[in-house]
Amino acid sequence: MVAHEVAHQWFGDSVALTRWSDIWLNEGFATYAEWLWSEHDGEESAQQLFDMAYAGTDWRQPAGDPGPDRIFGSAVYERGALVVHALRRKIGDDAFFRLLKTWTSERRDGNGDTAQFIATAEKVSGKDLDTFFTAWLTGTTAPPR
């Protein structure tokens, strides 16, 4: 829980949302910080936590644009973290951790939205990620792992 709340200093406080529908940018990354801390602390690895969350996710509920009734639902937190870990696997650790630093430094003390995050991810990784984000963030069926 401490890792989650500390992560919000960057994901939520320094880089604030432009729209509530993008709240996965806060909660998905803060939940993923819990996974990274677990791994660092010798508990379950991020991959193990991904595997458990993947199996338990209701894929009918999108993480992106969840709707006002589900703004703090598990899709935003758990599925949001699934998106983050899947992105890490898609672009590799080097690009992934550069992306985190780029996003939080370029948007420091400002705002961000999902489209801007995707654009930054594409710029840093050099990959077209539209299909990836459609499947993982807003798709209503489980994307291939």
Ligand SMILES: [Zn+2]
């Ligand atoms: Zn949170």
